[in-house]
Each structure stands twice: as structure tokens, then as C-alpha cells.
Amino acid sequence: MSLEEQKKEIESLGLKIEEKKKAKSEEKLLPPLPNAEIGKVVTRFAPNPDFVIHIGNARPAILSYEYAKMYNGKMILRFEDTDPRTKTPIKEAYDLIREDLKWLGVKPDEEYIQSLRLNIFYEIAKEMIKKGCAYVDKSGDESKKLLSNGMAPPNRNSSPEENMEEFEKMLGNYYKEGEAVLRIKTDVNHPNPSIRDWIAFRLIDTSAHPHPIVGDKYVLWPTYNFAVSVDDHLLGITHVLRGKEHELNTMKQEYIYKCMNWNMPNYIHFGRLKLEGFIMSKSYIRKIMSENPGNFLGYDDPRFGTISGLRRRGILPESIKEVILEVGIKIGDAKLSWTNLASVNRKKLDPIADRLMFVSKPVKVTVEQPSCIEAKIPLHPDKPERYRIIKVCNGDEIFIDENDLKLKKFRLMELANYEYKDGMLKFVSKGVQDARKEKLQIIHWVLAKDSKQMLIREPEGLQFKDYNGIVENYITNYNKNARLQFLRFGFIIIDNVNPLIGFLTHR
């Protein structure tokens, strides 16, 4: 069978599995959304493009997409890149996030980039100033102090006209960073100090901190809560699915909706999602990568909990989707166990991964047998029509795992039964029945003259456990990213073809 045919085969198989799984996950429906009407639900996934996304971000992304689909609505991707200074967006991150979403099967209907919408935010800000809902505050830390004591900053009662003039000055580069902010009038006595007249716009010196998309074109930038409220409304978002770290933001945003007389979307806040044993934190990943350059393979290092890391490790997007749907929208935190993800993934991999033999602790032994034997070994136990033939003759050298050799007597899978004596592998009998009768262990093996060296790396926390082993030469029929099962070893993914390097996805 040609490689092309094989691919088709796998695809057709993969599709079947997909269908099977779909039927299953349709049984497990997501709970209904409040106030949701078929055809009218609009959700959004709004990442900050300052890094790649991880499995925790995948939760709002997948749920937003799935709910939109469930209600025949639409889902919007919105890049929230309104801080060129402390959370500076990375130019490449926009595409990397798009790629990760595509891989996850999340297909947004529309896409927006907030840094390209600043004029819209300015217009809404002006409306709010006219309505007396916002004011320009030039008192810096003094205002902060006053507010924390429940008192009004000096400019709080300026007229809309005065504020408009000041706002234009902010826009016109009249003030420097830190000299003026636009505040939303809330309640200076609100029990939570951070809600008291929160800041909607601040000045950022973009000549010193250029934005990756708009450079130094703008100095006046909206804060998260302002930009989010305006865009959620303007883009017609009906349901916001986000982490519980935003609960307070929802309260802040309410003031905008009230002032503008807009209807608030429905909010669903869920808990934090962690993947046991994986690093997810952007800042920590960045830190260890810069502290140990050369020790990590990139943001897609299989030891990281990033989407690209899991992909590179060999996890299937359907597996991620399945566990995310399983976790659902509970407010409580969830620690996904790796065993669980691995088990879900294994079941999806099992029918599509070809089986090959790889000896992780190879010992070379010579066989002694009366004649040549041809082993016809299926590439997959369920598909006996796809196979390779390995011919073994007297005097050939074979690699066997050091632990298996201790068994002394065993069956080489699909070949024959042998006894290890005097440093030689002596032929005993051929039939598998004999092996069964004697309860011989069936072990894997690799014919030396038909083999390749391969490095398999098992991610273990921040380390790799490396296996410098020997694999069948047949592996050259597969490309980078091919997923295989090495018999009695585990599921692997080919990361590099020359030299041969793979990652152990899981056992």
C-alpha cells in the first residue's frame, strides 16, 4: 500500500472514530445557557496576544465555540491588545493563537483586533463624558488616595464641557504618561475600592513602548474593562463565558452599560483549570525559557501545558475538547489529571496508530536456527491486510530488550520461539500454539540489519527521560508528526526524522 493510500485509510478510519465519538459526546450535552435563543447566541473568545494559549485558555475558547454551535449562533475571536506597555502583545502571537484555535477545531465566525478600534473607543468615551458619566482626572496618586478613603478626586465634578476639552488634550498628546486618566463615575463609597471610579483610559508613551500592530500611532489607550464593555456591546455578544477572575470586572463593566443604556450580556464565570504536572503560567514559562536557553524546545515544548506543547506531545485536539466539555462550566476549580487526558487520548489513538517494534534498552544477540523464517507482521492488530515482512535467517543479529532477555525463553512476536542460551538465541519451535502451551511471554524485537536508532523522549515534569533505542527500519515510511504505537512501550509521535527523535505521548 502506498503512503497515499495509507493516509486515506487512516483518514477514513479517523473519520469513523470522529463520528463515533460525536455520538458519544452528544449524549453528554452541555447544560443550557440562560436566556439563550436558537439562532441568536453570540459568544466570543478574547485572548491577549502576549503569548500562546494554554489548555486553561482553551476552556473559554472551546466552550464559547460549542455553545455558539449548539444554539446555531456565532462566535467571535477578539484580540485584546490594549496594553502596549505592561502586557505588550507579541506580533507572532496573533497567528499562533489563530493556528492553535484552528487545530482545536474552533472556527470563529468573525475576528476583531482591539488596537485597530481605538477610534471607536474614543467616540464612546466622548459620549460618556457628554452624559456626565466620565471625567478626566489629573491628580494622579492623590486621587487614588482620596478614593481609597471614600472621597472624590478634585476633578470629579467638572462639567462635561471641561472634561471634553481635557479629553481632547489627552488625545492630542498634550499630557505625558501618568499625568491624566479618564475615570468612570461609579460610587466613591463602593465597598470594593477598585470599583470606585475605575480608570477607563490612560496615556502610554508608545514611542518608548510601541505596539506591535499600530506602533506609536496612539498614546491614549482604553483599559480592559472599558474596551471589553464597548466591544461586547457593539459586537452583539449575548453570552460571555470567562474565568471567575473576571467576576469583579463584570461589576465594573455594569457602570458602562447603565450609563449608555445598553443591555448587559449574560455572564458565566467558571473556575481555574489546571493540568496536573504541567506548567501553564505564561510568566513562568517565559522565565525558565530565558534563564535556561537551550534547555527548552520553544513555547511548544511538550513539557508545557500550552496548546502547541500538547499538540507536539501527540495529544489529539478531540481529546482536549472531550475533557474540556467534561469539565464544563462549573465555578469550582478543576485539576485535570494527566492519566485522564492520556486515557482519553489513548482510546482515540489506538485505532489509528500503526504498531512498530522499538527496543528501548537494546541488547544484540545472534540467532541460531535451521532455516530462514519470514515474519508477516500486521501494522495494526485490527487491520491484518496491512503488514510488513521481516525475514530472519541463521546467524542474523537481533535486538532484544535487556529485561526480556532475562526471561530466557520467550516468543519473538510473529516469528518463532527461542531460548537464550550460551549467549545465543536458539530456535525452539515456530508455532504460537507452542508458546501458549508453555505460557511463554511474547516479546518484541528488531532485526539489526534492518534497524534505525531512535531517541524517544518522555516528558517528566521539567525533565526528559531519554530512551536511546532501536526501531524497525520500517519507520522511514512515516513522516514528522506521525503517531505510532511502539509495541509494549507506548504511543509516540515522530518529532524529527533525521536524526530520528520522537516523544512518548503516553504509555
Add this chain to the structure above:
RNA sequence: GCCGCGGUAGUAUAGUCCGGUCCAGUAUGCGGGCCUCUCGAGCCCGUGACCCGGGUUCAAAUCCCGGCCGCGGCACCA
């Protein structure tokens, strides 16, 4: 410290709103068996949980109060 929110087996989740059908379902893990020329998959059996203490009630995982534990927020970050 202050504000808010949670706590079902090792892990994840169903049930909690509208108390009885829950001596708590499912998946995974673990133990055993079957099947299989893999230590994978599949099939079967088993194991294992309502944070603690009070209260309300004929009846509480479900309602109320207190405690303990955990999480989130308290930015000119998102």
C-alpha cells in the same frame, strides 16, 4: 486584612435550583477474570465519595446556621 465564590470516590463529573425515585450514576485509576501473537484496545466482575458539627423535616448530598479547607478579586494588567 477586606470583599466575593466554592467544597460529591485518587482525579474529573452527574445529582443540589423544585428535599424522598441516591444505602449516590458515569468516566478514569486500582484489583480480579475473559479475549488478544503488545505491558495497547475491547468485554465482564469488583473497589472506592456526599468536608466537619449542629438545626429544620416523617425524610437532607440537596434547605438553614456555625466551623474548617480551597479558590478568585482588591492595578493607569488582561
